[in-house]
Amino acid sequence: MQYNFSNFKAELKRAEEFLGKEYSQLNIGRASPMVLDGVSVESYGSYVPLKNVASVSIEDPKTLRVSPWDKSQIKGVEKAIAGANLGLSVVVDDSGIRVIFPQLTTETRQTLVKVLKEKLEEQRITVRKERERVWDDVQAKEKEGKITEDEKFRAKEELQKIIDEANRNLEAHFTRKEKEVMG
Numbered sequence: 645m646q647y648n649f650s651n652f653k654a655e656l657k658r659a660e661e662f663l664g665k666e667y668s669q670l671n672i673g674r675a676s677p678m679v680l681d682g683v684s685v686e687s688y689g690s691y692v693p694l695k696n697v698a699s700v701s702i703e704d705p706k707t708l709r710v711s712p713w714d715k716s717q718i719k720g721v722e723k724a725i726a727g728a729n730l731g732l733s734v735v736v737d738d739s740g741i742r743v744i745f746p747q748l749t750t751e752t753r754q755t756l757v758k759v760l761k762e763k764l765e766e767q768r769i770t771v772r773k774e775r776e777r778v779w780d781d782v783q784a785k786e787k788e789g790k791i792t793e794d795e796k797f798r799a800k801e802e803l804q805k806i807i808d809e810a811n812r813n814l815e816a817h818f819t820r821k822e823k824e825v826m827g
Contacts, residue, residue, distance in 0.1 A: 647791065647799040649806060652778045656771060656810040663767045663814055667821045670756060675708045675745050677701070679732070685724040687717060697721065703742065711740040748825075756825045764818045771810050778803060 668678040677700040684691040685698075694700065698712040698721055712721050722741055726734050731752075733744040748756070779800070786796040 646795060647782055647785070647802070649778070649802065652774060652803075653806060655774045656806065659767045659770045659774075660810065660813050660817065663763060663817050666763045667760065667817060670759065670821075672748070672756065672821075672825050675702050675704070675706055675743075677708060679730060679745075680708070680710070680725065680728075680743070683724050683728045683730075685717070685721050687720065694721065694724065698740070706745045706747075708743040708745075709740060710743055753825055753827070757822055760818055760821055760825065764814060767814055768811065771807060771814070775803065775807050 668676065669681055670679070680694050680700055683694040685694050685696075687697050694710070697714070697717055698710050701709045701711075703709040710721060710725070712718055718736060718741060722734050722736055725732065725741070725743060731746065733746060735742045735744065782791070782796055782799045782803070785791045786793060791799070
């Protein structure tokens, strides 16, 4: 009987997708509506995601247009975006809110790369934890007699190949985003 790695591969895929989503939400000096995905707005007594109370569109490469569906919510939306500490300028005008992405300085770019590395390391830790969980399971199956010692070592080799591939994918995400940030 061979060990089934399908759940493990699915967990690694989720970690990779999570890293991609985290990277897409970072302000890298270009207008991207995804930067505002984590912003919650107080609307009628409860906090809801910004996309539930307003439309977000790209006005130009450095500016987003946020148009609340209920004009009485403009102040709340402005406060939520400013309070999210995204390093963006918020300007209210007659048709909604303009969110301006500032030009990145060398120092800001270096800080962003540090954040990228931190997020990469968080996902590497997730991968290591998953590896430990699967390896413990493989060893337990061997002790129970469900797999042989040879199958255990084959599983260990396969596990390492999968881990190496996952780490290469995470590193590729990081490298792409680092090039994007550094220009």
